[in-house]
Structure formats: C-alpha cells, structure tokens
Amino acid sequence: MPHFLTIADPADPRLAAYRDIRERDLVGREGRFIAEGETVLRAFVRDAPERVESLLIDPKRRDKLAEVFDGLAEETPVYLVEQAVLDTVAGFHLHRGVLAVGRKPEATPAADLLARLPERAVVVALFGIANHDNLGGIFRNAAAFGADAVLLDPDCCDPFYRKAIRVSVGATLSVLTGYIGRGEDAVDLLAGAGFTPLALTPAARRMLSELDPPARAAVLLGTEGPGLSADVIKRSEGIGIPMAGGFDSLNVATTSGIVLHHLRFGGGRR
Amino acid sequence: MPHFLTIADPADPRLAAYRDIRERDLVGREGRFIAEGETVLRAFVRDAPERVESLLIDPKRRDKLAEVFDGLAEETPVYLVEQAVLDTVAGFHLHRGVLAVGRKPEATPAADLLARLPERAVVVALFGIANHDNLGGIFRNAAAFGADAVLLDPDCCDPFYRKAIRVSVGATLSVLTGYIGRGEDAVDLLAGAGFTPLALTPAARRMLSELDPPARAAVLLGTEGPGLSADVIKRSEGIGIPMAGGFDSLNVATTSGIVLHHLRFGGGRR
Numbered sequence: 001m002p003h004f005l006t007i008a009d010p011a012d013p014r015l016a017a018y019r020d021i022r023e024r025d026l027v028g029r030e031g032r033f034i035a036e037g038e039t040v041l042r043a044f045v046r047d048a049p050e051r052v053e054s055l056l057i058d059p060k061r062r063d064k065l066a067e068v069f070d071g072l073a074e075e076t077p078v079y080l081v082e083q084a085v086l087d088t089v090a091g092f093h094l095h096r097g098v099l100a101v102g103r104k105p106e107a108t109p110a111a112d113l114l115a116r117l118p119e120r121a122v123v124v125a126l127f128g129i130a131n132h133d134n135l136g137g138i139f140r141n142a143a144a145f146g147a148d149a150v151l152l153d154p155d156c157c158d159p160f161y162r163k164a165i166r167v168s169v170g171a172t173l174s175v176l177t178g179y180i181g182r183g184e185d186a187v188d189l190l191a192g193a194g195f196t197p198l199a200l201t202p203a204a205r206r207m208l209s210e211l212d213p214p215a216r217a218a219v220l221l222g223t224e225g226p227g228l229s230a231d232v233i234k235r236s237e238g239i240g241i242p243m244a245g246g247f248d249s250l251n252v253a254t255t256s257g258i259v260l261h262h263l264r265f266g267g268g269r270r
Numbered sequence: 271m272p273h274f275l276t277i278a279d280p281a282d283p284r285l286a287a288y289r290d291i292r293e294r295d296l297v298g299r300e301g302r303f304i305a306e307g308e309t310v311l312r313a314f315v316r317d318a319p320e321r322v323e324s325l326l327i328d329p330k331r332r333d334k335l336a337e338v339f340d341g342l343a344e345e346t347p348v349y350l351v352e353q354a355v356l357d358t359v360a361g362f363h364l365h366r367g368v369l370a371v372g373r374k375p376e377a378t379p380a381a382d383l384l385a386r387l388p389e390r391a392v393v394v395a396l397f398g399i400a401n402h403d404n405l406g407g408i409f410r411n412a413a414a415f416g417a418d419a420v421l422l423d424p425d426c427c428d429p430f431y432r433k434a435i436r437v438s439v440g441a442t443l444s445v446l447t448g449y450i451g452r453g454e455d456a457v458d459l460l461a462g463a464g465f466t467p468l469a470l471t472p473a474a475r476r477m478l479s480e481l482d483p484p485a486r487a488a489v490l491l492g493t494e495g496p497g498l499s500a501d502v503i504k505r506s507e508g509i510g511i512p513m514a515g516g517f518d519s520l521n522v523a524t525t526s527g528i529v530l531h532h533l534r535f536g537g538g539r540r
Contacts, residue, residue, distance in 0.1 A: 141524060146514030169519060209535035241531065244416030249439060250527065254411060257524040258531045261511065265479035266536065 002055070002069055002076040010088040015079065017101045018056050020091040021162065031104050033160035035173065037096040038065070043170025044100060045071040051103045051173075052076055058083045058097035065098070102173065104160050110151045110186070113178035114193035120215050121148040122263050123178075123195065124256060125186055127232065128155040128223040135159060136167025137253025138221070143171035145260035150175055151218075154182045187235045190218045197236035199228050200255055204238030211239060213263045224252050272339055272346040276329070280358040285349065287371045288326050290361040291432065301374050303430035305443065307366040308335070313440025314370060315341040321373045321443075322346055328353045328367035335368070372443065374430050380421045380456070383448035384463035390485050391418040392533050393448075393465065394526060395456055397502065398425040398493040405429060406437025407523025408491070413441035415530035420445055421488075424452045457505045460488045467506035469498050470525055474508030481509060483533045494522050 007015060021034055032053065035044050038061075045052060049071045057065065059080040069078065087093050110125075117123070124142050129135050135157055142150050150159075157164065159172035180186045190197045196214040200221050220236055222228035228236075241258060243249055250258075277285060291304055302323065305314050308331075315322060319341045327335065329350040339348065357363050380395075387393070394412050399405050405427055412420050420429075427434065429442035450456045460467045466484040470491055490506055492498035498506075511528060513519055520528075 137521065137524065140519065140521060143515075144513045144519045171519075207535065208531075242535070243414045245413075249410065249414045249441075251407065251410060251523075253521075254407065254524050254527040257520065258528050261478075261528045262531075265477065265512070 001074060002072040002078045003074065004078050004080055006059070006080045008082070008085060010085050014077070015056065015081070015089050017054070018089050018099055021099075022091055033102050033104055033165065034162050035100045035102055035165050035170070036094070036098065036162060037166060038098050040165055040170040041065070041098055041100055042068055044102060044173050047170070047174035048102070048105075049073065051105065053101045053103055054079060056081055056086065056089075056099040056101075058086055061097050107179050108177065110178035110180045110184070111189055111193070113149050113151070113176060114189065114195070117148050117193075117216075121195075122217050122219070122260065123147065123149045123151055123190075124219045124221065124260070125151040125153075125180070125190065125197075126156050126221055127153045127186070127228055128226075129221065129252065130155065130157045130223065132157055132161050132163040133167050134224070134251070134253050136164040136172065137251075138256045139164070139168035139171040139175050141253065141257040141260055142175050143168070144257075145264050147260060148176065149178055151178045151180055151186070153180045153186060186220075187232055197232075198239045198259075199233045199236035200241070200259060201227055201233050201238050202240055202243070203233075204240035206237070206239055208239050208241050208259060208262050209266065211262065211266075213266070217263055219256065219259050219263070221252055221256060271344060272325070272342040272348045273344065274348050274350055276350045278352070278355060280355050284347070285326065285351070285359050287324070288359050288369055291369075292361055303372050303374055303435065304432050305370045305372055305435050305440070306364070306368065306432060307436060308368050310435055310440040311335070311368050311370055312338055314372060314443050317440070317444035318372070318375075319343065321375065323371045323373055324349060326351055326356065326359075326369040326371075328356055331367050377449050378447065380448035380450045380454070381459055381463075383419050383421070383446060384459065384465070387418050387463075387486075391465075392487045392489070392530065393417065393419045393421055393460075394489045394491065394530070395421040395423075395450070395460065395467075396426050396491055397423045397456070397498055398496075399491065399522065400425065400427045400493065402427055402431050402433040403437050404494070404521070404523045406434040406442065407521075408526045409434070409438035409441040409445050411523065411527040411530055412445050413438070414527075415534050417530055418446065419448055421448045421450055421456070423450045423456060456490075457502055467502075468509045468529075469503045469506035470511070470529060471497055471503050471508050472510055472513075473503075474510035476507070476509055478509050478511050478529060478532050479536065481532065481536075483536070487533055489526065489529050489533070491522055491526060
C-alpha cells in the first residue's frame, strides 16, 4: 500500500512536478514524465511499478483505483487533491482526474537492445516520426502484436511526451525502446544483428501479402509524406501495400498495424 | 476558372458561412460543411467539384492551388482574404489558410446503397463510432483499400464534421455512405442483400488470418471498449485479431485497416 497524503493548497511544493503540465510538455523534466488517465496508470503500475514516483488523484477516484495501489511500494506517495485544486495545479481542466509522475528508464542504445533479442524477433524502426499521435499509435500496435522492440532515430519525438503515452495507452512505458544515435547507420546496425530490414514504401514492387516473414524482421517506417530516405530504401527490402487509386494514403500508425499483423499471422499458414 | 473576389472586411456577409467555425462545428449548417487544408481541398475538388459552394484562401496560396481552380465551375466564388482577416472570420488562427464550404449530398438509406453495389463488394458498417478521429481514420482506410461503402448507424458521429473530414484526408466526402435508420436491423439488412456480416470482436474463436473473403463482405465495427452488441455478434460471423497478452488493445481505425487489407489481399492467393 502506498502512502496517502491529502493536499489542499495548490502551492504545496510537493506538487511541483505536476504544475503547468501543458506548458512544460515539450521541455525537459530531468528524466521524469507525466502519465494521465486511469487506463494508462493501470498499465504503468502493472508494467513498471518501480518507476512510479508519485500519484496525484481526485479522492473521489480512490475506490476505483484500489487494485492499482496494491501494486505500488509503501513509500510511494499518492497525493489526494480535490478536482478544483488539481485543475489549478495542472493549469487546465484535467477531466481524467488521475496523474502520475514517473522516472524514465535510461535510454538504451539500439545496438545493445538488438543484441539481447531472441532468435525470432520483430522490431519496428522509426525514422523522423515527429507526430505524437502517430508515435503513440505505433507503440500501441507494437504492444498489441507483441513486437520485441521499437527503435527510434534522432528525428523521432519523445515517447515519454504526455500525448504519446496517452495515445499508446501506456505502451511507450513498457515496450522495449532503443535509440539510434545521430550518425549511426540504422540499416547496417539491423543487418549486422541478423535482422532483415523491410522498408515500407509505396514504390516497392513486392507486396506485403507476398512476404514470408523472416526469422528476424525489422519494419522500417518513415514519416507520412516524405517517407524513408532513398538510401535506406535502396539498402533494404522494399515492401508495399497497394492502395486503391494508386496513391499512398495510409496513416503510418495504421500501416504499422497491418504489417505487424501480417508478420505475426500472415505467413505462418502458407 | 472560378470567380475570384478579394475581401478585406471580416464582417462581409459573403463570408457568413466561414464565421466562428469551431463554435459551429457541432451545430447544424443547413446541409453544408467546412473542409480545410490543401490536401482535403484537392481531394474534394477532384471527387465532387459540383458540391463546392465557395473557397476562402489566403491570396499567398493562390499560385499553389492553380490546378485546383481548374476543376471548379465558373460561377464558384473563391474569396481571397489575407491571413489576419481570415483568422478573425474563422475565430482562431487557421494556419492551413485554405477553407471550403461544401454542400452535403443527400443522406442515402443503407438499404438503397446496398442494392446498387456490385456482385463482389466490401462494406464497412459502423456502430456507435462517436469519435471523429476514429471515424475519419476508418473512412481513410476504406478509401485506401477501395471499400465500396461505409454504413453508419444512428449513434455514429457526422462524417461531415470538420475534424472527421480532415482526419479522413477528404475520404468522408467521396466514399459512398449509407445510413442505417433507428430501429432498422443492420444484420438483417446486410444478410438480405447477400453480405456476410463479419463481426470484429476479441471474443471470436475464428481468426482474421483464417478467413477466406466472401464475395460480399460486411465488416462490422463497434466502439472501443463496449464493442458491438451481443445481439449483433450472435447473428454474425465473429472474427478476432489475436493480440499479445490476450487483451483487446487495437484502435478501431487500425482494426479496420488490418481487416480491409486482409479482405483485399489476404485470401486471394490461397
């Protein structure tokens, strides 16, 4: 059971990490992040209770969250703060009424992560995914289909940004994440670790539905519009999803779901 | 070529349809809708130029839109309005700088629409999809995979709502849409028209990847969380997408993409 503390003063210094959330979303938080909402909180406490620093909840929600508290360490503070005070602290009306401050795990280099993955594995490697909805959606799909890891190049946005966490339904907090350094060659890195780099691109002649999943598959996705770089595509196996009208019109998160579903279930029966 | 008119006064009555867009998003517009952004506008003019009532653009964007204007009738007004005035009229900073007012098509009853579809057809039938992001995402996928129609039950949100249009990248303006009336039995309607109703539900024992696409397929999707009603599931063919951890964690728009991809490409090669 954690440590419950009722706080009535919005200026209480113990609430510092929760102050003016929106304004601080895009600036550093010194290795911390904010998670919001019951569903995300449940996922967070289930997957990484040791990284929960504190909780801030409207006391009206205390009963509904009972089994969440069971998962927390004794010393973890749960601040009980009435909705109106909570809104003042957060800086906007937080209708979800549930917040947590978590500690980010240390950023793992992609190469280290790849070295630890099993013989058969699927990773998703993202290039320049700067939209939090898309990033969150891809992590959600990675969790749903049991992908082993997500790799991010330096032009991707932060998976610990509040909106990315929310859209991923907490998956950015649990899916193994590796970081590709600036100047590192992602295709070399993947190929060197025995992964077949599959570059999703509308120009590919090979269709996804014709692909027999390799033992170690890396799904390479670029941002909507520009897509992956010509260099990455040239050095990977190009895979396409043909579309009506011939124009590239799938959302990148939806694309990740279709590819991960195929890798998991599409090839095995043939 | 349409009719270009420079307007400098934000109170000009010709701009009435563009006024205070956000506040009016959820109220009636007497059969009209607002489309925004270049990509959506291109799709709209390409797919339904006869339903474009007027355009409102920042004159700086005139050159970039030249081929869009070519698709418009001579009498269609294009209001040229400087960005600052445009923001005043719209009621917020409209960084896309491009708006259109369109006329909605007449709402087609689902039964009438089904009767006109070809021998082989795929429709997506939506139940209670009240989230504009999800509705827009499903229409986008329906267009990408060439679904023949989308059917909406009375608890779905309006596909002509500005955000639904934007997220669909204009697909809600072009994909054939049929409306299921309150009290109408959607499963009967579909079965009566020779469609196999495929109810997507995590409880199903049959996996999507095992499904041989029927000649006339109807993909039934319910809202995230509650899902489809027990009655609809019982009277349909249940189809599931197995997920890691066994819990239902796919977004409904992503689900539609995975199912439509399978119906189009998954079964044909076996």
